[in-house]
Amino acid sequence: MPNDQPTHLVTNVIDIVKGDDGRFSIDNDNHRSFVSDAFSCSHINFLLGAGFSAGSVQCLGDREKWSEAINACNEHWFDGKRQIAEALLNYEFFCNVLIPMRNVEPSDSQKRLCREVKRIVQSRGTTTIPKRACVFTTNYDPLIELALEAENCIFNDGFEGRNQPRFATRSFSRLQYVQSLSMEYASQIPTINVAKLHGSLTWRSDDGQTDDIYYCDYKKGLDALAEEYKVLLENQTVCKTFEVIGGEPSEASLESLAKALGSIDEIACDKLLSFSKAYYLGFRLVNPAKQKFADTVLGLTYYELLRLYANELDRNNALLVAFGFSFADEHILEITKRALENPQLMLWVCCHTEDNLDAYQSLFSSVSNVWFFKAEEKLDLEVFCDVLGMVGK
Numbered sequence: 001m002p003n004d005q006p007t008h009l010v011t012n013v014i015d016i017v018k019g020d021d022g023r024f025s026i027d028n029d030n031h032r033s034f035v036s037d038a039f040s041c042s043h044i045n046f047l048l049g050a051g052f053s054a055g056s057v058q059c060l061g062d063r064e065k066w067s068e069a070i071n072a073c074n075e076h077w078f079d080g081k082r083q084i085a086e087a088l089l090n091y092e093f094f095c096n097v098l099i100p101m102r103n104v105e106p107s108d109s110q111k112r113l114c115r116e117v118k119r120i121v122q123s124r125g126t127t128t129i130p131k132r133a134c135v136f137t138t139n140y141d142p143l144i145e146l147a148l149e150a151e152n153c154i155f156n157d158g159f160e161g162r163n164q165p166r167f168a169t170r171s172f173s174r175l176q177y178v179q180s181l182s183m184e185y186a187s188q189i190p191t192i193n194v195a196k197l198h199g200s201l202t203w204r205s206d207d208g209q210t211d212d213i214y215y216c217d218y219k220k221g222l223d224a225l226a227e228e229y230k231v232l233l234e235n236q237t238v239c240k241t242f243e244v245i246g247g248e249p250s251e252a253s254l255e256s257l258a259k260a261l262g263s264i265d266e267i268a269c270d271k272l273l274s275f276s277k278a279y280y281l282g283f284r285l286v287n288p289a290k291q292k293f294a295d296t297v298l299g300l301t302y303y304e305l306l307r308l309y310a311n312e313l314d315r316n317n318a319l320l321v322a323f324g325f326s327f328a329d330e331h332i333l334e335i336t337k338r339a340l341e342n343p344q345l346m347l348w349v350c351c352h353t354e355d356n357l358d359a360y361q362s363l364f365s366s367v368s369n370v371w372f373f374k375a376e377e378k379l380d381l382e383v384f385c386d387v388l389g390m391v392g393k
Contacts, residue, residue: 002138007112012357012368014348016387024386026329032390038346039391040124043321045312046117047332048137048144051324051352052381056104057141058097062248063089063240067287069249070257084269086278088261090287091232092242094225094279101140101201101220106147109381112145114151114192116388121190123392129317130175136309138284138329142199142218144194155192157202167203167216177227197305197332203284213284225282229275236262238272258348299340306335313339322385323384340367347371350379 014035048138050059070085071362077325120131133251137144149153152174159165172193179186204216232238241260244253264272286302314337320336327333339345349362351357351374364370377385 022384044133046135047322047323087272110147112385114147118153131188131190138198157194167213197286198286223379315346318345321348
């Protein structure tokens, strides 16, 4: 695919319209052919952000801003209790974001996305490109894995072994085949790689002994930590601080937090610190904090996953479809921008609303191999699935 825009396309904005049957589709014939042709001959990659899990799990909100604000304050501000403030942020994040993920189930739209991706990969005729798609996501929740399993899609989440599954990025390069019983032929099975760039609830460490990552029964892991530290949730003083950090941080709210921390007794403070330690040892997540950039770059696994992301974008005929992803993660944005120097890469950005279009165009104003999809109203997951549903038909 050339770096310059294909001559039959007059714009890099692709409009999605609602038809008389209530389904959404690409109205322009040239754009429709362009999309179908790209899916049929490209290495397909998806970059899924919070928009994929919207409605199923709570978004991160202002938690990263709170982490930055607390780190920016000197010790005097919190009267020597900044570590307690950080532990409190971790506990609030655990209670209000992670624990609710325990019972999440994939929505019909999330399952439909997996079904459509499997169909597209399975139906394309080329034999020169593996029947494989890669899904990169910064979401911690297990929704993508649950949705793939519900749709009987063969997927690879990076774990090897059965009794004690261990994470190994080399597994993402493997392909699967089915061979007839008579040994006369073998055919490739459509496979979907799931690479979780910020870790996952299904990841655990070996108590910090090594950098190895093992598969975790996330329900048991969440239940165990919640049970061990439920005394904190029963502490009214601790719970009241949750209300303080519920909104956007400001000087006034930081003062309120410092005041609230002063009223937490020593036993609860020690328990918060103990929780924070157990939390970091138990789960392998890149927390919503500015520190995440350092964690992501320095951690060996995270570094390898980012390198996998960069390598996939560096292929000939590479396609990256970003859905529900804001590109607010600076490290992923920079890697993507560098990758766009590859003239054989196409980036398609799904704009949730028309207002998002200008922001995305500003991010990628210096390259011509980026296309922007927008709908008449909102480009949500169901609309996106309608577009995928027309590919190859």
